Amino acid sequence: MPKDHQKNKATEQTDEFRQLFQLYKNRVLNTALGLVQNRQDAEDVTQEVFVSLYQHLTTFRGDAQLLTWIYRITVNKSLDFLKAKQAKKRSGFIVSLFGGKTEAEKPVDIPDFVHPGVLLEKQEAATALFKAIQQLPESQKVAFTLAKIEGLSYQEIANILQISLSSVESLLFRAKQQLQKILHDFYTNEFLK
């Protein structure tokens, strides 16, 4: 009898998890995609986020709190993923110093990212923008991605990043300024080619 009860509870939890997955899968994937700028990597991050969500399922009950937490964990997992990727590249460089052939031997360049959701006529401009976003400091990159890709309000971003509303405004203002500078350099170089 207790075994049946346990089984029912597990099935109930899996069903609840399936519902949550359907509700939040696209938000998680799109946020991760905006930050890691690679579909496969974004799917890996999405998996990590939902495994964490399953493990902490019983802790959350309020919907607003859950959504904020999901965004927060998506941002953190995406940034961790990028850091791990960078570290891998750096260790590859050290190996290459000792004669090993690694990916680090390829020229250091930010790959072009064509977001599948961007309109066809805007894809070239968006690719330049995504390249510029990658060069932003971490906090500016996250704030800009949440605002422009996810379309979140300043208040929502403030809740996710656990900072004040004025800090979000400041981050987005600086991000836009920085992007203008990076894009100016990029297009000047393109013009000179």
Added chain:
Amino acid sequence: MKEVEINAQIATALSSLEGMASVEADETLLDSILQRIHAGEMIPMRTVWLAAAGFALIVWVNIACVVFNAHPKHESAASATIARTYLNSKG
């Protein structure tokens, strides 16, 4: 002229995300996640072996203590006799 053109391109780039469609997550993603979750719930064989080895070590230490407990009694009695003889000789 050049600067005007560059500024126009910057403006186009900055507004290129407007009207962007949401990317749909693949349904197979859920299966992969559930597989990972259920694999994580199973106790790995390595843990089972480690627990068994730990238990065996505890049993072995206990047996060793029982065996060696017999000897210290004689040894401590002998040590006490030697100490007593030494102290007596010192007066």
